[in-house]
Amino acid sequence: MKKTVLVSGGAGFIGSHVAVELIQAGYEVVVADNFSNCDMTCYEGVKKITGRNDIPLVKMDFCDAEATEKLFSDYRIDAVIHFAAYKAVGESVLKPLKYYSNNIQSFLNVLETACNHGGCQVLFSSSATVYGEPEKLPVTEESPRQSATSPYGNTKQICEDMLRDTVHATEGLVKGIALRYFNPIGAHPSALIGELPRGVPNNLVPFITQTAIGKRECLSIFGNDYPTPDGTCQRDYIDIVDLAKAHVCAVTRMLEGKMKQPYEIFNIGTGRPVSVLELVKAFEKVNNLKLNYKFAPRRAGDVTAIWADPTHANEEMGWKAERTIEQTLASAWAWEKHIAGK
Numbered sequence: 001m002k003k004t005v006l007v008s009g010g011a012g013f014i015g016s017h018v019a020v021e022l023i024q025a026g027y028e029v030v031v032a033d034n035f036s037n038c039d040m041t042c043y044e045g046v047k048k049i050t051g052r053n054d055i056p057l058v059k060m061d062f063c064d065a066e067a068t069e070k071l072f073s074d075y076r077i078d079a080v081i082h083f084a085a086y087k088a089v090g091e092s093v094l095k096p097l098k099y100y101s102n103n104i105q106s107f108l109n110v111l112e113t114a115c116n117h118g119g120c121q122v123l124f125s126s127s128a129t130v131y132g133e134p135e136k137l138p139v140t141e142e143s144p145r146q147s148a149t150s151p152y153g154n155t156k157q158i159c160e161d162m163l164r165d166t167v168h169a170t171e172g173l174v175k176g177i178a179l180r181y182f183n184p185i186g187a188h189p190s191a192l193i194g195e196l197p198r199g200v201p202n203n204l205v206p207f208i209t210q211t212a213i214g215k216r217e218c219l220s221i222f223g224n225d226y227p228t229p230d231g232t233c234q235r236d237y238i239d240i241v242d243l244a245k246a247h248v249c250a251v252t253r254m255l256e257g258k259m260k261q262p263y264e265i266f267n268i269g270t271g272r273p274v275s276v277l278e279l280v281k282a283f284e285k286v287n288n289l290k291l292n293y294k295f296a297p298r299r300a301g302d303v304t305a306i307w308a309d310p311t312h313a314n315e316e317m318g319w320k321a322e323r324t325i326e327q328t329l330a331s332a333w334a335w336e337k338h339i340a341g342k
């Protein structure tokens, strides 16, 4: 019988790409979302890409304990991938309690319900933000976590700890994996699903594509005086489809009993540092256009450079990032044109 995976926040950017890969790998998927930061576009896109019209969609909020309980009673859930969370770093500094209450409460309900239902496998979407400004590059899973610089980052650390402690307390009845994402970018090659930022994008690639299409006048590159080869910050940009495939590997590892520890952590990145300027140049080249950009002061809270050592995920999960930065940036541009209706 097919295993069923609940994808909380499954109508969002990462969740929808993960739903596609899970279905294509032979899993049943239940999508649950409160639509606080997305609309039906990506859910409809998932149905089109997979040719499946019967993907269960539950409109609910994981902060609602009763609704979470009902969801687990209505579906036989073998594993949960938890995405449902607020994610704007800047807003989290201004409205910390909004972030603590939503991000912590929703995961608490997921974990409590997983325990009440006799255990299940839980995959948590964490972030490289837990490493702060690393002393040594690239970062491995053993690199120390550093005090979070935003409430958003702090919720990622707290949720990792909630999962670790629950796994230990239940003696493995609940098993857990935390995937620490680096910088997910791009869109599905079909251009039917992708990122839909509300308002002015905070992240680099949506800002680039919106500038290229004319929605924004000019990209500001935050800082060109960093101690990096070209003075701009370096990140590890990971293709969204590659990232989604890592979730399939992790879920399969859990469901097939291949975990070496009941709680495991994996870095999900390429191992390739790319500077902001390099990314802009690559975007211009692969899409054959000129981008309007200028150098601006540094953005508060940005780290100089961070990229992953993905060896652990490569060797243990048999997962590896495959797409080139050019393919990824072409997919981001195709998606922007798709949503602009061009």
Ligand code: UDP
Pocket: 183, 202, 203, 204, 205, 207, 219, 220, 221, 222, 223, 233, 234, 235, 276, 299, 302
């Ligand atoms: N960035 C930029 N201009 C923008 C948005 C981002 O120069 O309009 C830079 C940012 O300073 C960082 C990199 O792009 O060095 C990636 O930022 P993003 O917000 O996408 O991800 P982060 O690494 O902060 O999670």
